[in-house]
Amino acid sequence: MSDNGNLPSGKPRIDHLEMRGITKRFPGVLANDRVDFDVRAGEVHALLGENGAGKSTLMKVLYGMYQPDEGEIRLNGERVEIKSPVDAINKGIGMIHQHFMLVESLTVVENVVLGLPSSRGPLTDLDRASKRIRELADFYGLQVDPDAYIWQLAVGQKQRVEIIKALYRGAALLILDEPTAVLTPQEVNEFFDTMRHMVKDGHAIIFISHKLHEVIDISDRVTVLRDGRLIDTCSIEGCTKSSLAEMMVGREVIMKPYRAEVERGAVRLALQNVHALSDRETPALRGVNLEVHSGEILGLAGVSGNGQRELAEVITGLRQTTGGQILLEGESVTGRPPGELTARMLAYIPEERMKDGMIQAFTVAENLILRDHHKEPFSRSGFLLLRIIAEFADKLIERFKVKTPSRETPAKSLSGGNIQKVVLARELSRQPRVLIAAQPTRGLDIGAMEYVHARLLEQRQAGTAILLISEDLDEVLALSDRIAVIFEGRIMGILDCAEATPERLGLLMAGVESETV
Amino acid sequence: MISELFSATVLIGIIASGIRLATPYLYAAIGETFGQRSGVLNLGVEGQMLLGAFAAFYVAFTTGNLWLGLLAAAVVGALMGLAMAFVSVTLHAEQGISGIGFYLFGLGVSDLLFQRMLGTVETVNGFQPIYIRGLSDLPVLGRILFSQNILVYGAFVLVPIAWFVLNKTTLGLKIRAVGENPQAADSLGVSVNRVRYFTVTLGGVLSGIAGASLSIALLNVFQQNLTSGLGFIAVALVYFGGWRPAGVLLGALLFSMVNSLQLWVQVLGIPVPSDIAVMMPYVLTIVALILTVQRVRSPSALSKPFQREG
Numbered sequence: 001m002s003d004n005g006n007l008p009s010g011k012p013r014i015d016h017l018e019m020r021g022i023t024k025r026f027p028g029v030l031a032n033d034r035v036d037f038d039v040r041a042g043e044v045h046a047l048l049g050e051n052g053a054g055k056s057t058l059m060k061v062l063y064g065m066y067q068p069d070e071g072e073i074r075l076n077g078e079r080v081e082i083k084s085p086v087d088a089i090n091k092g093i094g095m096i097h098q099h100f101m102l103v104e105s106l107t108v109v110e111n112v113v114l115g116l117p118s119s120r121g122p123l124t125d126l127d128r129a130s131k132r133i134r135e136l137a138d139f140y141g142l143q144v145d146p147d148a149y150i151w152q153l154a155v156g157q158k159q160r161v162e163i164i165k166a167l168y169r170g171a172a173l174l175i176l177d178e179p180t181a182v183l184t185p186q187e188v189n190e191f192f193d194t195m196r197h198m199v200k201d202g203h204a205i206i207f208i209s210h211k212l213h214e215v216i217d218i219s220d221r222v223t224v225l226r227d228g229r230l231i232d233t234c235s236i237e238g239c240t241k242s243s244l245a246e247m248m249v250g251r252e253v254i255m256k257p258y259r260a261e262v263e264r265g266a267v268r269l270a271l272q273n274v275h276a277l278s279d280r281e282t283p284a285l286r287g288v289n290l291e292v293h294s295g296e297i298l299g300l301a302g303v304s305g306n307g308q309r310e311l312a313e314v315i316t317g318l319r320q321t322t323g324g325q326i327l328l329e330g331e332s333v334t335g336r337p338p339g340e341l342t343a344r345m346l347a348y349i350p351e352e353r354m355k356d357g358m359i360q361a362f363t364v365a366e367n368l369i370l371r372d373h374h375k376e377p378f379s380r381s382g383f384l385l386l387r388i389i390a391e392f393a394d395k396l397i398e399r400f401k402v403k404t405p406s407r408e409t410p411a412k413s414l415s416g417g418n419i420q421k422v423v424l425a426r427e428l429s430r431q432p433r434v435l436i437a438a439q440p441t442r443g444l445d446i447g448a449m450e451y452v453h454a455r456l457l458e459q460r461q462a463g464t465a466i467l468l469i470s471e472d473l474d475e476v477l478a479l480s481d482r483i484a485v486i487f488e489g490r491i492m493g494i495l496d497c498a499e500a501t502p503e504r505l506g507l508l509m510a511g512v513e514s515e516t517v
Numbered sequence: 518m519i520s521e522l523f524s525a526t527v528l529i530g531i532i533a534s535g536i537r538l539a540t541p542y543l544y545a546a547i548g549e550t551f552g553q554r555s556g557v558l559n560l561g562v563e564g565q566m567l568l569g570a571f572a573a574f575y576v577a578f579t580t581g582n583l584w585l586g587l588l589a590a591a592v593v594g595a596l597m598g599l600a601m602a603f604v605s606v607t608l609h610a611e612q613g614i615s616g617i618g619f620y621l622f623g624l625g626v627s628d629l630l631f632q633r634m635l636g637t638v639e640t641v642n643g644f645q646p647i648y649i650r651g652l653s654d655l656p657v658l659g660r661i662l663f664s665q666n667i668l669v670y671g672a673f674v675l676v677p678i679a680w681f682v683l684n685k686t687t688l689g690l691k692i693r694a695v696g697e698n699p700q701a702a703d704s705l706g707v708s709v710n711r712v713r714y715f716t717v718t719l720g721g722v723l724s725g726i727a728g729a730s731l732s733i734a735l736l737n738v739f740q741q742n743l744t745s746g747l748g749f750i751a752v753a754l755v756y757f758g759g760w761r762p763a764g765v766l767l768g769a770l771l772f773s774m775v776n777s778l779q780l781w782v783q784v785l786g787i788p789v790p791s792d793i794a795v796m797m798p799y800v801l802t803i804v805a806l807i808l809t810v811q812r813v814r815s816p817s818a819l820s821k822p823f824q825r826e827g
Contacts, residue, residue: 086706101701103694104817114694115705118687165705 006202008139011170013041013202014092015076017062022071024057031057033228034071039173044195044205046215046236049225050248050445051416055208058225059175062206063095064088094171096162098178102150108161109133109146112168129168136167140194155182155304156191163194173204180214184303185473185506192218211474212241224248249446256478257453260461264481265294267330268465269315269434274324276307276314284310286489287324292434292465297456299480300469303509307489308469309351312438315467316348317341328434342371347432349423351439351469353416357423360412364404365393367411368426400425401451417448424455435459438469453479473502487511525657527781533661535770535777536669537735541566541727541744542769543672545751546758547679548723550765551716553755554683556696556818557605559717560616562724563748564623565597569725571627574732574739575634577641583733586641587668590729591722597623598721602714609822620748628741635739643737644668668726668734675723679762692716696816699823709823724748750802757805759813768805775801 005013018038024031032054039045049055060066062073064082072079075091082088088095102111109130118125130146137143142160150158159179166174176195180188195218199205209215215222216236224231224247231247245253269292278284284307292298302308313319315326317338326334328344350356358367369378369389377388393407402421404414411422420440427435437456441449456479460466470476476483477500484494485508492508545562552559569590577586601619604610644666647653652663683689691712694702699709727748732739750772758764779794 084706085704089706095704097704101698101704103698103701105697105814106690106694110690110694111701113687114690114702115707122686122688124685124687124690 007170007172008201009136009167009170011092011172014172014204015041016074017076017093017173017204018074019058019062020072020074022058022061022068022073024054024061024066025069030228032061032068035225035228035230037223037230037233039204039206041172041202041204042199043220044199044207044218046207046209046219046222047225048209048212048215048222048244048248050447051443052227052445053225053248054228055225056177057228059095059177059206059208062088063093063175089169089171092170092172093175094166094169094173095175096159096166096177096179098181100158100162102158102161104151105149107147107149108144108153108164111150111161112146112165116169132168133164136164140167140197141190142194156184156187159183159191167198172202173206174198175206175208177208178210179207180209180211182304182471184509185502186510188214212244213474215244216241226250245446253446254450257450257457259457259479262295262461262463264296265463265465267291268294268328269467270325270327270330271315272325272327274311274314274326275322276310276319277322278307278310284489285314285321288486288489288491290467290484290491292467294433294465295460295463296481297460297466297468297479299476299483300467300486301473301476301483301505301509302471302486304471306486308438308471308486310489311486312348312351312436312469315436316346345430345433347427347430347435349420349427349435349437349440351442353420353423354412358411358419361410363408364397364402364411364414364422365389365407367422368393368396368407371426371430396425396429399429400455417444417451420444420448420452424452428455428459431462432459432464435464435466436469437466439471440468441470441472441475449475473505476505477502485509527785529657529660531777531781532774533664534780535774536661537665538773538776539769540669540672540730540735541747542751542754542773543675543766544723544727544730545748546754546765546769547675547762548720548727549752549755550679550758550760550762551683551692551723552713552720553819554696554760554816555692555713555716556699556816556821556823557602557713557717558612558616558752558820559598559601559605559619559720560613560749560752561597561601561619561623562616562720562727562751563744563746564620564627565594565601565721565724566728566731566744566748567623567627567742568597569594569728570732570743571630571728571739572725573729574641575630577643577733578635578639583641583644586733587726587729590725592725594721594723594725594728595718596721597725598718599714601721602717605822606710606713606717609824612820612822624742627743631739631741638738638740640738641733643732644734666734668730671726672730673766676762676766683762693816695823696818699818703823703825713823724751727751746799750798753802753806756813756815757802757809759809760816771805772798772801 007013020036022032022035035058037058047055057066061068064084064087073082080091109126112133113129119128133146142164144157144160180191183191195205207219216239219236221233222236222239223233226248271288271290274285274288276285288311300308310319314321317336321334325332328346333341354360372378379385390407397404397407400421403418411419441452456466468479480497482494482496483500483505485492485505487509488511545566549559549562572593573586573590576589577583604615605612646664646666649663653659683692691707694707695709695712703709731743754765754768757768776798779797782789782794783791
């Protein structure tokens with residue numbers, strides 16, 4: 001650390017930032033209840049908590065997006081008011097949002113200077129800015145071409161642009177909201193190196209993550225929130241994954257679900273040299289070969305955007321193939337419509353559960369019969385049999401422990417975890433032969449995640465062939481019998497769960513051929 | 518008879534009037550380009566043009582001062598633009614529907630004012646062609662390019678200015694960012710609403726001037742529904758031009774040339790049914806849009822109201 005209190009960028013350091021007794025109320029919800037939090041120059045302070053624990057609210061207060069109802073913020077000992085994100089930026093606070101805040105049709109440098117005054121008055125000064133970006137990039141190992149368009153960049157590069165954006169504005173304190181969610185294990189390591197470098201220079205970093213091993217890996221201190229309240233702030237020394245999880249959830253958590261021995265059966269789903277195009281009409285799948293057996297979970301790992309979405313859509317009949325064969329229990333179903341696949345007992349848990357998994361304005365009961373509403377027992381001669389539907393819905397709500405005021409509640413007013421339970425209930429109650437589960441626990445909290453995992457394993461034991469598409473490597477490793485890795489629309493390799501490690505999978509995810517692994 | 522079309526005099530005439538006729542399209546479509554690049558679809562251009570045309574004509578007719586007329590058109594256009602911005606930006610209204618509302622408002626009010634304040638079709642002595650020593654005397658080019666009135670020149674000068682503002686200034690960067698990802702712009706302290714108010718009001722000013730170019734420079738009259746769909750074609754030209762000023766210029770010229778051709782076909786008495794001739798520009802719009810719309814990506818946030826999330 002330099003002694004004069006300045007960062008390498010020449011901007012002043014934030015030696016100590018304190019939030020004291022922050023309370024924030026929303027109609028009917030106490031999002032933050034007298035929360036204390038502080039962070040110092042030169043440390044990574046992790047913020048942990050389930051969905052709805054109040055992490056985002058607290059950080060939005062710090063970043064000026066919300067005004068607290070009670071409490072105060074102190075910057076280097078002085079009380080400050082942060083009225084807007086611009087105010088926060090001016091005080092040296094930068095935030096890297098989970099969903100990138102980048103304009104795809106603009107270049108890197110245009111994104112970086114957006115909203116800043118220019119040295120040439122009303123005209124942009126992109127050349128000068130590019131030079132400064134290159135300096136920052138070299139210094140922190142954040143290689144990126146200032147003249148590239150954002151849409152040309154890979155996810156990891158986009159994240160670098162976000163960090164450069166914050167550093168360019170002289171951020172001394174960075175709030176990183178789940179920054180590793182979209183990275184491969186190797187990229188996470190590089191990213192942590194950059195974080196360590198920034199901390200060494202005197203930056204302060206707040207790190208929000210669900211991934212407990214990452215928190216243990218990179219943080220100096222950790223603060224856990226639950227139900228809007230501060231549970232504890234402690235040094236990372238002596239913390240374990242299970243102790244942190246217990247603090248988050250408030251009870252003991254099963255970190256590794258139990259996988260019973262199941263006899264692997266016949267091939268139920270086979271893909272042979274499948275090709276397909278993306279929405280942009282570029283090749284998304286380039287000759288995918290996969291087999292999923294009865295009674296197994298085949299995990300499909302990969303970095304977001306390598307063809308996972310297209311693969312799920314091709315299998316479920318939502319996207320046309322441009323080559324190859326798809327076989328369901330030995331019969332070709334290539335190009336068949338979703339309705340026919342449904343009839344053949346193919347179930348689908350879509351990635352975008354709110355958009356593709358249900359009709360938000362429909363009631364829970366209506367969503368539960370979406371697939372079979374047109375036939376017995378739910379309807380006869382075109383009339384819905386409402387009594388039978390009601391009984392069916394109540395039965396599933398109980399069996400799948402869906403928390404809903406009633407079966408007539410519109411699905412959109414349920415929490416994310418309960419919405420996923422409705423989707424699971426609909427798909428699994430049909431006793432599917434083959435199940436495609438795409439990102440089934442994304443955005444869910446630990447409790448709901450445990451629940452989904454248990455149900456998937458239950459299906460496996462019942463003999464269903466399950467394709468688990470997930471970007472969460474821990475999930476893939478915990479559930480799968482075999483793990484296939486997809487990169488740029490090709491399967492890079494298939495590993496048995498016993499021989500799969502994060503490192504080996506990471507190399508495959510980055511496109512390194514399997515022979516060299 | 519057809520061969521008459523290909524005499525030098527007629528061809529020069531067609532091109533010269535084609536350039537002249539491009540004027541209202543250019544003002545309106547460049548204005549609309551700014552609005553759409555910032556994410557606001559204003560379908561009320563036609564209504565703004567009608568009110569601008571009336572204001573310009575009435576003021577020029579009563580005061581005899583064309584520049585006052587032009588100013589009146591700009592002010593009326595600005596007010597209409599502000600109103601559209603208020604409805605679409607502040608009130609988050611559905612932009613297509615509110616735009617149609619503004620069109621109907623402009624159509625009705627301009628006709629009402631025309632009936633009440635003028636009563637009959639009058640004429641004014643509009644902006645005259647400017648003689649530029651040397652240039653205007655050039656053979657062919659002199660007649661085509663350098664014998665036009667000031668509003669025609671203004672329209673063509675506007676194109677590179679618009680390109681420069683959009684691509685080389687911090688304001689232009691903000692406009693493009695707001696039209697693509699307003700959340701991102703907002704997170705960097707760019708006021709999405711302020712940018713959109715600016716572009717939509719600017720669009721109103723330019724639409725008003727587009728109307729004035731008809732009533733006090735090209736046709737020099739005002740009557741009910743003077744613009745007859747021209748404002749809607751201007752909106753289509755923005756799509757045709759791929760949201761770029763140069764593309765808009767190309768579209769406007771193509772369109773006005775066809776229009777000019779059909780006028781000359783009628784003037785020369787070539788036996789093409791006049792209905793078919795009049796249809797040509799509109800058929801062209803549809804064909805052009807079918808060919809282009811799939812090719813170019815529109816601004817991502819186009820016609821989506823912006824609201825800060827929770």
